[in-house]
Amino acid sequence: MAPFSKLLTSVLVAMLYASTAVAAPWPSDARHATHRVRLVGRDAKVKLEAYHPTSSYETFGVDGLDHPLAKRDGFDLEGATVSFVKSKLDVGSDSVKFRSGYQGDNVQHAFVKQQESGIPFANAVANIAFNGDGKVVAFGSSFIKPSVIADNVPTVSLEDAIATAEKTFDGTYNGHPATLEYLARDDNTAALTHVIQIQNEATGTWVEAFVDAHSNKVLSVVDFVTKATYHVLPISKETLLQGFEDLVDPQDPEASPDGWHSDGTTANTTTTAGNNVIAYKSTTTGVAKATTLDPLTFDYTQDPTQQPTVAVNVAAAVTNAFYIVNSVHDISYRYGFTESAYNFQTNNFGNGGAGNDRVTVSVQDSAGTDNADFSTPADGQSGHMRMYLFTATSPERDGALENDVVIHENTHGISNRLTGGGTGRCLQTTEAGGLGEGWSDAFADWNQQGSDTKDYVLGQYLENNTGGIRTYPYSTSSTTNPLRYSSLKTKAEVHAIGEVWANLLHNVYAALVDEYGWSATATTDPTTSEGNVVWLHLFIDSLAIQPCSPTFVTARDAWIQADATRYGGANKCLLWKAFASRGLGVNAASYTDDSSVPADC
Ligand SMILES: *[C@@H]1O[C@H](CO)[C@@H](O)[C@H](O)[C@H]1NC(C)=O
Ligand SMILES: *[C@@H]1O[C@H](CO)[C@@H](O)[C@H](O)[C@H]1NC(C)=O
Ligand SMILES: [Ca+2]
């Protein structure tokens, strides 16, 4: 074996080569949908381009499609799934590994991986949704037919691969069991890789490194961290601080049966630590403690004239973050982000999914300023939110006190877990990462609307800027917000891409509320028929049935299909018109607008 320094050199060279290979000019009709360039390692000096094969995506409308075992009595999710994938993709049983599945409100979801010699592929996957009649309604697949498959016995030891990964990503192996997986590459070969989690607390790195088990080169990365980027915009209007309120028992007992302060067993805590969330400053012992125990009360009055770091302001911020992340848990639970759908809880109460993964929220995290991020590893490992201080004002402001920013971060956990069945690996391309930013803004928007749909500005408080932190308010007016599908031709950064998607979803929301009105109880009652209820159902449903590495086109198709499955297509034309109004019509492709809707609309 080559000496380590030599190995390292070859690793770096391999990645620098990859970086020059991505100099393809934007617009480009393929790379953003299949690749993502990341700067990794100390001082972000190394460029690494990860590849995620395109997902084909088909939806089958209200009626759905039979699977090969449909004639048999009873419905067997695994059997139906494997038989459908085999027939659809013309592969043998030994290529299809059933990974996970669950019963949603009205759909059964199944997630499979391609495998070779019993070794699963990391990035060649498929997902199927069956309706209540057991018919297939959606099918996404990134299975590949590789020209060359690496030998299935590693010639590089795990120890050596770990050393390579630690060096490359400037972090430490976190002890999470490493796996051996095939990796589909963009030259249509399949590499054998050691998959290793590397973390660095100080820099906030948390990645899965894919190290070639024959060459010991880093071939790819899954970055669990979704970062927000906040830039100031030259719009200055009035700033207002929304007041604090005392909320009594805001927990939803349907979603959190043991309340928000259960320790996951039979006991309750008296701190901001519970079954869904632990919020703290510095270390997990830095929770906020109840100011009175009976009844449990967290009564900290934030003092805006003092620095956020004084004790009362820390406790107020920790309390607020705890409240928001629990609320997001409860609301999203009602609409389908449950234990079996790979949510974040310590105790899953026997409802399926992997537990021990409540969200950990680090308030006033010392790793940085003027930002926030959320890391989403696979189901069974905690999601991690880091909120920072914002330095534009004096005193500084606390990210944990801007609800829409906390919701935005939290929603990364929802979209990353629901897409692709809980792996945290399916929103890694540039385009899918952009969609991720869009869902996060859109769900914050949803939470902060009322009976009249208003233009929505995200992030006004933190930098004391009424223009917020995005380029335009989200709006039904194309004057206020001119973003269209074709705007993607000039956008290469995920937040910029996300603004296009969030504005599309804002327009869908406005159309639904215009048509069906607005429910004031939508956060706890998903059974009514107002527009905001319909929107959130379609939001959650579509995440679960869309393919791995979705694009704007396939994400839109998932919304249309979610409506076909849940509402019999009642909103088909409304949805198409809203998407088409911003260029994402029936024939939209390759970032070129189309305003057409189906002929029957
Ligand atoms: C814990 O809190 C929940 C919700 O408030 C309550 O229903 C339950 O009785 C408490 N359990 C204990 C052991 O105090
Ligand atoms: C926020 O902006 C307003 C208007 O520009 C200004 O008057 C106020 O002092 C600012 N507040 C802080 C804390 O910087
Ligand atoms: Ca879980």
Ligand SMILES: [Zn+2]
């Ligand atoms: Zn984000």
